[in-house]
Amino acid sequence: MAIQHPSSAPCAPAPSRPYRQARAGYGKRSVPDQPLAQPADFALLPERERYVAGYVDHLPDGAAMDIKSLAKDLPLYGQMAIGTALRTLAVAGHLRHVRCRVETLGQSRWVTRTYWSRTAHDNEWWTTHLAGEASGREGAPLQKASEPPAWAPAPQEAVCAPAVPQQRTTSAPAPDAAPSAAYVALARLGRTDPRLALSAEDCAVPERLAGEWFARGVDADYLTQALTSGLPAQVGSPVGFVRRRLTDKLPPRLPEASAPAGPDAPARRLLVECSECGRPGPADAFPDGLCRPCRAAVREGAGAPGPAESELPGARDIHALVGSMRNLMRAP
Numbered sequence: 001m002a003i004q005h006p007s008s009a010p011c012a013p014a015p016s017r018p019y020r021q022a023r024a025g026y027g028k029r030s031v032p033d034q035p036l037a038q039p040a041d042f043a044l045l046p047e048r049e050r051y052v053a054g055y056v057d058h059l060p061d062g063a064a065m066d067i068k069s070l071a072k073d074l075p076l077y078g079q080m081a082i083g084t085a086l087r088t089l090a091v092a093g094h095l096r097h098v099r100c101r102v103e104t105l106g107q108s109r110w111v112t113r114t115y116w117s118r119t120a121h122d123n124e125w126w127t128t129h130l131a132g133e134a135s136g137r138e139g140a141p142l143q144k145a146s147e148p149p150a151w152a153p154a155p156q157e158a159v160c161a162p163a164v165p166q167q168r169t170t171s172a173p174a175p176d177a178a179p180s181a182a183y184v185a186l187a188r189l190g191r192t193d194p195r196l197a198l199s200a201e202d203c204a205v206p207e208r209l210a211g212e213w214f215a216r217g218v219d220a221d222y223l224t225q226a227l228t229s230g231l232p233a234q235v236g237s238p239v240g241f242v243r244r245r246l247t248d249k250l251p252p253r254l255p256e257a258s259a260p261a262g263p264d265a266p267a268r269r270l271l272v273e274c275s276e277c278g279r280p281g282p283a284d285a286f287p288d289g290l291c292r293p294c295r296a297a298v299r300e301g302a303g304a305p306g307p308a309e310s311e312l313p314g315a316r317d318i319h320a321l322v323g324s325m326r327n328l329m330r331a332p
Contacts, residue, residue, distance in 0.1 A: 020064040020073065025102055025111035027062045031129060034118045041118055045092065048077060052085040053094060057118055065114050090275035090289030093120035097273035097289070098130065099222070099280050110222040112273070123287040130283040134270040182210035185220040186242065193228045195235040202239040209246040216253050229278060252281060 021027070042053045055074060056065055067086065071079045089095050096115045101108060115130070179187075183203055190197030213223050226249050227242060235241050251271070271280040274291040276298075281291065290298065 019059055020069045022062055022064040022066075022069075023111075025100075025109075026064075026113060028056070028059050028065050029113045029115045030061050031115055031117045037118065046088070048081060049085050049088050049092070051076065052082065053089055056089075056095075056116060065116075087275045087289075093117070093122060093126070093288075095275075095289070096126055096130065096283075096286075097275060097278075098133070099271045099273060100133075101217075101219070101222070101270070108219055110219065110225065123284075127283045130270060130272060134283075180207065180211060181220060182214055182223075183207050185223050186210055188220075189224065189227060189238075189242070192224055193231060195231055196228060196238045196242060198238055198242065202242075205239055206243045206246055209243065209250075213246065213251065216251050218251060226280070249279060252285075254282075 037057065041057070042050045045053060052070065052074065055070070059065060067079050067083045070082045070086075071077065074082065077085070086095065090097070094117055098113050098115055099110050100113055101110050103109075115133075121129075186198055186203040186206060187200075210223060218226075227245050270283075272283045272286045272289075273280055274286060274294055275289040276294040277291065279291045279293075285291070288295070
């Protein structure tokens with residue numbers, strides 16, 4: 001009897017209870033037109049990645065497949081190992097992490113989905129597929145394009161360069177003036193995570209930078225998630241930390257936001273997440289599921305990993321596997 005693979009990999013456990021269900025709008029999303037499952041679907045992957053991929057492939061759409069949920073269901077590996085395996089599967093062409101803006105019950109919010117393909121695909125295929133998802137091809141909830149709000153800065157204004165305001169006051173808005181959406185979002189950061197609690201004066205300092213995020217089409221939920229995700233154990237200067245993230249993670253300006261096709265033209269916002277650091281951006285800017293800084297780090301680390309890199313468990317795994325994954329995808 002022929003052996004499917006020379007090495008023995010543990011089989012993904014068959015669940016004895018219902019799958020963990022993600023929150024509405026989140027979770028796994030299978031790509032269409034997939035071939036039937038075969039025993040050798042993931043035979044070219046390393047042992048750990050075959051184990052994780054075999055389990056994820058059997059999950060139904062809408063099931064939770066975040067790192068914490070998978071680590072609870074797969075007893076052989078912890079969260080760091082699961083995270084490295086998911087990054088490797090993204091490089092191999094099996095998945096992409098995507099943030100999608102949807103409307104439910106009259107409210108607009110950002111959800112995080114993981115698009116999964118049993119067959120590994122190259123970057124061009126993923127870019128084309130996600131472009132179709134962004135146009136609402138599958139009939140998912142759509143978002144109506146709208147003009148930027150009145151408080152948003154004009155597109156030609158430079159907001160990233162330091163500028164002296166017309167008035168030197170940095171205090172909170174006057175009681176008779178309604179605060180901007182950017183100010184309100186910054187003021188609520190401390191309620192989401194106490195490490196980013198800002199005073200009234202602190203909120204006024206980065207308000208202009210936050211306003212540029214809203215001008216580029218994001219909402220308060222997206223801004224809060226981008227500022228509070230992956231926080232260090234201690235934040236010495238919350239206002240400095242927030243200003244740095246507002247500058248470093250500024251989302252791109254989408255062309256359709258500045259020139260909508262018509263007053264009722266639907267537009268669905270969709271941003272791909274870097275599988276390494278979580279930075280959002282357009283699909284074509286994330287070859288192999290990695291942003292430019294992470295790709296550069298992978299290329300440098302693949303040649304000669306330094307001492308700091310070797311101290312991180314699983315860090316060398318992803319760096320060493322990136323090259324081999326590309327070669328395997330080119331194989332017939």
